[in-house]
Amino acid sequence: MEEEKNNDLFEQKINRRELLKRGSMAAGAAILLSSGVTGSLFAAKKEKKAGKAEGVKVVGATAMLRAVNSAKELAKQYPGAKLKVMVPTGSLGNMAPFGAQWEQLTGVPVSFFEAGYGDDYSNKVVQEAVAKTGQFDVTPPPPHMIPTVVESKLALDLTDWVAKYDPELTGPNGVVAPLDKFGCSYNGRVYGLDTDGDAWSLFLRKDYLENPKEQKNFKAKVGYDLKKPETWKQLYDQVKFFHRPDDGFYGGIMLYGSFYSKFAYLQTFCSKGNYYFNDKMEPTFNSKDGVEALQYLQDLSEFQHPGVFSMQWGETYKGMSDGLAYSTFAWPAFARYNNKPGNAAQNKLSYCVTPGWDVKGKICHATMLPYSWAFIVSRYSKYPELGYLWAQYNQSPEISAKAVLQDGGYFDPFRYSHFKDKDVLAAYTPEFMEVLLASLQVSIPEVILVGGLEYMDLLDKEVQAGLRGIKTAEKALSDAADRWEEVTERYGREEQLGQWKSLKSYFPKSVSDAVARKG
Amino acid sequence: MKNLLKKIPFPIALIIPIELVMMFLLIFPLIVEIWVSLTNWTPLLGTNWWHAKFVWLKNYYQIIFTDRRFVMAVLRTILIATSCVVVELGLGLLYGLLFVRDFKGKRIFVSLLLLPMMIIPLVAGYNFFMLFIENGPINQVIGWIVGRQVTLHWLSDPTLGLITIMVADIWEWTPLMFLILMAGLTSVPQNQVRAAVSLGARNFQIFRFLTIPLMKPIILIAVVIRGMELFKIFDLVFILTRGGPGTTTETISFYLYSAGFSYMRMGYIAAGAFIVLAIFLTASYYILKPVVKEIA
Numbered sequence: 001m002e003e004e005k006n007n008d009l010f011e012q013k014i015n016r017r018e019l020l021k022r023g024s025m026a027a028g029a030a031i032l033l034s035s036g037v038t039g040s041l042f043a044a045k046k047e048k049k050a051g052k053a054e055g056v057k058v059v060g061a062t063a064m065l066r067a068v069n070s071a072k073e074l075a076k077q078y079p080g081a082k083l084k085v086m087v088p089t090g091s092l093g094n095m096a097p098f099g100a101q102w103e104q105l106t107g108v109p110v111s112f113f114e115a116g117y118g119d120d121y122s123n124k125v126v127q128e129a130v131a132k133t134g135q136f137d138v139t140p141p142p143p144h145m146i147p148t149v150v151e152s153k154l155a156l157d158l159t160d161w162v163a164k165y166d167p168e169l170t171g172p173n174g175v176v177a178p179l180d181k182f183g184c185s186y187n188g189r190v191y192g193l194d195t196d197g198d199a200w201s202l203f204l205r206k207d208y209l210e211n212p213k214e215q216k217n218f219k220a221k222v223g224y225d226l227k228k229p230e231t232w233k234q235l236y237d238q239v240k241f242f243h244r245p246d247d248g249f250y251g252g253i254m255l256y257g258s259f260y261s262k263f264a265y266l267q268t269f270c271s272k273g274n275y276y277f278n279d280k281m282e283p284t285f286n287s288k289d290g291v292e293a294l295q296y297l298q299d300l301s302e303f304q305h306p307g308v309f310s311m312q313w314g315e316t317y318k319g320m321s322d323g324l325a326y327s328t329f330a331w332p333a334f335a336r337y338n339n340k341p342g343n344a345a346q347n348k349l350s351y352c353v354t355p356g357w358d359v360k361g362k363i364c365h366a367t368m369l370p371y372s373w374a375f376i377v378s379r380y381s382k383y384p385e386l387g388y389l390w391a392q393y394n395q396s397p398e399i400s401a402k403a404v405l406q407d408g409g410y411f412d413p414f415r416y417s418h419f420k421d422k423d424v425l426a427a428y429t430p431e432f433m434e435v436l437l438a439s440l441q442v443s444i445p446e447v448i449l450v451g452g453l454e455y456m457d458l459l460d461k462e463v464q465a466g467l468r469g470i471k472t473a474e475k476a477l478s479d480a481a482d483r484w485e486e487v488t489e490r491y492g493r494e495e496q497l498g499q500w501k502s503l504k505s506y507f508p509k510s511v512s513d514a515v516a517r518k519g
Numbered sequence: 520m521k522n523l524l525k526k527i528p529f530p531i532a533l534i535i536p537i538e539l540v541m542m543f544l545l546i547f548p549l550i551v552e553i554w555v556s557l558t559n560w561t562p563l564l565g566t567n568w569w570h571a572k573f574v575w576l577k578n579y580y581q582i583i584f585t586d587r588r589f590v591m592a593v594l595r596t597i598l599i600a601t602s603c604v605v606v607e608l609g610l611g612l613l614y615g616l617l618f619v620r621d622f623k624g625k626r627i628f629v630s631l632l633l634l635p636m637m638i639i640p641l642v643a644g645y646n647f648f649m650l651f652i653e654n655g656p657i658n659q660v661i662g663w664i665v666g667r668q669v670t671l672h673w674l675s676d677p678t679l680g681l682i683t684i685m686v687a688d689i690w691e692w693t694p695l696m697f698l699i700l701m702a703g704l705t706s707v708p709q710n711q712v713r714a715a716v717s718l719g720a721r722n723f724q725i726f727r728f729l730t731i732p733l734m735k736p737i738i739l740i741a742v743v744i745r746g747m748e749l750f751k752i753f754d755l756v757f758i759l760t761r762g763g764p765g766t767t768t769e770t771i772s773f774y775l776y777s778a779g780f781s782y783m784r785m786g787y788i789a790a791g792a793f794i795v796l797a798i799f800l801t802a803s804y805y806i807l808k809p810v811v812k813e814i815a
Contacts, residue, residue: 309653310673464763
């Protein structure tokens with residue numbers, strides 16, 4: 001019997017053959033649609049669609065007003081636009097409280113989602129460079145990732161928008177130099193709006209430092225007055241003097257563990273008047289200065305809390321807050337949290353800029369600025385210019401001054417205006433803010449180059465090996481230099497040299513002057 | 520095509536779509552990974568993976584012959600896997616022998632014994648981190664025993680770091696061995712045991728000459744299962760030592776994670792993953808060969 005043909009799908013009788021045929025076709029279509037290849041192809045098409053909006057007139061006396069007014073006008077071209085911001089876990093407090101105000105002022109809703117911390121967050125950022133999903137419009141990776149997000153074609157060049165909307169990266173309210181450069185720029189172009197002044201400072205126990213009896217004993221033993229250390233030698237003397245393990249009190253509880261030891265090393269090395277590379281893109285730490293810097297840290301480790309090689313920053317912070325040690329290096333948020341009423345360490349901490357070495361008659365300070373965060377705009381955003389304006393809004397002098405005070409976040413003061421803001425001064429203490437400003441002004445960047453994470457990790461591994469006595473300082477740094485050379489060769493020496501010359505120009509004057517003095 | 524479809528039994532035909540999906544999910548990523556392993560692809564190039572430069576077997580050559588860090592990670596992983604499997608096998612067998620017979624409260628004890636296996640590995644790892652940190656309870660207890668303050672660097676010493684990782688893994692996964700081996704012990708035919716007893720065999724002789732040979736397939740399968748998991752060990756290394764100090768406690772997974780997600784060398788780690796796969800498949804083949812023969 002012939003089957004009646006019926007072109008109406010819903011009237012057709014489905015037999016087993018038809019069921020299998022259509023089921024397989026549906027399954028195949030579902031697989032293709034969900035496959036990464038197809039997704040990438042669609043994303044590639046989306047990339048073409050995202051174009052420039054029609055120009056809006058920039059109105060506003062401040063960065064915040066310009067951002068808000070421009071966004072309000074621009075939003076008319078994108079009815080129904082919504083912004084999505086991917087943030088590292090724990091930083092919501094620095095952004096989310098201002099979302100409602102932004103929406104009220106511009107009519108553009110903004111939502112936030114957390115995406116892990118540290119490596120997890122960095123991986124999510126890079127995944128977007130590969131997957132191109134447009135899942136976020138703006139995200140704040142650390143500046144050391146800027147080369148990665150630029151070269152992987154994730155981050156948009158913001159230079160033209162910066163020129164147009166003026167986020168006040170420079171000027172009296174600007175980002176403290178040199179962070180305004182290495183926190184925002186790469187190869188001379190602006191790709192990020194830095195929003196966190198993550199310079200390390202030296203934290204000391206004030207009750208020991210200013211104790212008359214301790215001062216008298218110190219002077220009798222060491223031969224000079226006990227005061228905030230200006231040099232690494234002075235810090236060593238103090239750490240050794242206050243190391244009293246029998247009393248459960250240690251000279252230091254510093255960040256010597258995996259991942260952190262490279263920061264401690266680089267600031268010790270750079271403050272001898274050194275850059276990371278020479279003009280041939282060869283590493284410079286496999287040198288007398290480099291070996292001495294590592295040996296210094298080895299010597300200092302004798303007077304540290306026994307757990308320093310395993311601890312993460314949370315544990316060292318707690319240890320310092322609980323009164324286990326005389327000194328530590330920490331990020332600025334440590335001052336704010338310890339200053340809170342009821343905290344055991346309140347009023348017991350004193351602060352100073354990272355010590356330096358005497359380089360040809362003048363002390364060279366070089367404070368490490370590890371991490372920090374800088375807003376980038378995703379190339380795959382549907383509303384990149386709106387995303388940029390939101391970033392400018394949140395990073396503006398007015399909003400950022402409030403943002404750094406929020407609980408549930410860890411952004412720290414980074415604009416000159418923050419150092420005159422009475423609320424910020426009260427939260428961080430005027431004494432610390434004075435030190436933080438000085439620290440930011442002598443801050444040195446991480447290795448912000450293509451492959452920067454690899455350079456940093458390889459150095460960290462060898463510094464760890466040196467600190468733990470697995471290798472001598474010379475061998476550890478020699479091996480680190482060999483690994484760095486391999487990375488440089490892999491990415492191309494000339495290309496890396498070009499980026500390095502740009503990064504070198506962002507080093508603080510304290511270091512460049514010391515390098516010049518050495519000749 | 521119609522004739523082909525006619526030959527397929529209907530029940531088989533019903534599962535063909537899902538099988539196609541599963542094969543696609545398995546084969547497509549495999550093909551992509553093979554391709555990527557033959558290229559120098561990294562997201563830092565700003566190109567898609569299918570536009571990456573073909574470098575033939577360069578990645579494989581570099582990993583095997585020039586990357587000492589990878590070779591050491593492999594050797595270290597083999598050391599950890601071998602040591603943990605041996606100890607877990609011994610302890611699992613011991614627990615199995617203890618629990619093979621019924622006794623009052625057996626279920627409660629078995630449940631307690633299985634608890635470590637149910638904890639999320641990262642949580643278990645952090646517990647061990649807190650135990651073994653320099654000012655943690657382990658050093659304190661040792662100090663009480665020896666009568667003075669003891670500061671062993673469990674997490675920042677190359678040797679002690681490996682020991683800590685192994686202890687944490689043994690604590691967490693011995694229960695799995697126990698489960699598998701107890702299943703094996705309870706399946707030993709009791710008539711053969713009774714026959715051996717009636718012939719005057721002692722307990723140890725029964726265990727050595729009867730129980731173990733009969734349990735051989737189960738033991739080998741348990742060894743392969745745990746060995747496979749230990750070859751991939753990552754979470755404990757990440758939380759306890761981060762592969763340090765230096766690279767002295769890095770395992771294969773941790774190194775590939777670093778190379779892939781910190782260094783973004785996707786082509787390189789793809790090649791590394793295939794090398795590891797080859798090592799493991801070869802080892803598994805020879806370990807399971809007697810079992811396969813027996814079943815066949």
